[in-house]
Amino acid sequence: MEPAISRRLAVVTGGCGGIGVACAREFGRTHDLVLADISAERVDRLSRRLTEEGHRIVGSVAGDLADGETLASLSALVRDHGMLGVIAHTAGVSSGMADWKTIIRTNVLGTALLLDAMEAFLINGTVAVLVASVAGHLAPADGEVDRLLDAPYAGDLLDQVEHILVDAGGGIGDNSFHYSGLSGPAYGLSKRATIRAAALRSARWAEKGARIVSISPGIINTPMGRYEVEHGEAAAAVLEQTSLRRWGAPMDIAMAAAFLASDQASFITGTDLRVDGGMIPARLGEKCW
Template identity: 40%
Template structure:
């Protein structure tokens, strides 16, 4: 497939594993806030022509640099959007801005550069499956005046995180038709408890994480490699009929959370 594969959050656990999977398939654009970590990843990757863009995705200049690189390399082959903040990393407003608003801007900016066979995979979360539906109007248009303030009202980072990931799932549903007209697909993927440094911090801060792990039907944490495997599938011709939907890779924990009346007791 011609064009550039864009991987955000490429210095993190899931993003770095995705970069290793796709490195031999064509040029990669690796994006993250840490230039040093991105530069350290490059020597690990097979293939040639890989480059980096370091910075915060909420910054217009960073988005512009990504778009310019894709334009200069024949369009978008794949978008693998793993960048995001967890509840221990920021307040609700910042989490929503990074996880949801930046996702809207990124996917909408890259959509005109997608073509036949292009695919976008946005990382959501099992938290999005249990978030309340009371703010869906603002989740569906988070860039509207006042929407971010309303979504962040109350300031709870855990609620903000859940809303942000529900918004990502709704985003791919809303954009599927437009991407389909270009011969492209857009999906989200909801990891469960994955063994990454980000999740390790959540274990220490939120007792419910341990409850989730104990309730997971596959009795262990998942790995970044297993998420990367799912991303490879979603970007492949084998998933050519999969778009506008969310794939849970969670060991079954959402099923338990929805059906076990004793969960959380």
């Protein structure tokens, strides 16, 4: 029997979410898949479904990416099953899903620790695509916050973030993504941190021939996106502020990720691609220019 063609690995985090499933299907055409999700039941179910569709799943991990054991298990799968081709990091929580502490821990610390762990496996041609959000573009620049979230390893991280948010009166961030309390502002800051993570790590990754980028989706027709629109303040205005006047589809994000991970994008690194149907330009108007 002829040996199987060697394919690189695609690590897809948040693999059971709408964007994660779309990315798994897209990258699974050309890569062997390693899936990660918070829920063991969901990731097992997805693994079976993708296998039935003809994709090759070499392993899956369930757990919190900010937890050392989860990352150790994920790292072991990458180490034992081949060369790392793509990291599609779609895992995250939104304003309506969690309190602000969980948002910061998951979206900021979890992302930083994941990237730290995967840096051990970077080779020439590896690409990471981090899913951020247009909320990260609407969160105002703040040097103190940026310095804190760029390296979110301090033991008192949450205390420091709370101090900043409370002092700002919960006013950091974009009100149309705002929920009661500090969740809305924290979400915007967490996604700004994701965008910055790609920019700040790009030079170090380039030394190994690897690239890292982010994508900022607008309103995407996933369970998370629908929940945000149905329950967020000023949600009715969101689609009106999207120039194309429609929801984005998960495959809109997966196809953008596939392009960014391809050889056609080999000179693109350390930057963010908005896939928002024109929401940010429409939202900011003349201030955009």
